[in-house]
Amino acid sequence: MKLKTPPELATVLVSAGIATNETLVGLTTSEVLNIEQQFQVVLPESYKSFLLTMGREAGAFNGELLLTTLLCHLPLV
DSSP states (O other): OOOOSHHHHHHHHHHTTSOOTTTEEOOOHHHHHHHHHHHTOOOOHHHHHHHHHHSSEETBTTTTOHHHHHHHTOOOO
């Protein structure tokens, strides 16, 4: 099965019991914009979608990823 979008992946994670709707937590749009401003980059749309869908928490799927954790705790400018 080829998944095309982070929301599709989220559905599979819930179905597989790896995450729940409560443990799939994305960043806000303003947090994603802050990351782009902080690092002076434009993130790919696919990665923005991932961050918005499950960038803060995704159950057992990515709960401990260092990069995601760091990005979620950047100070707002």
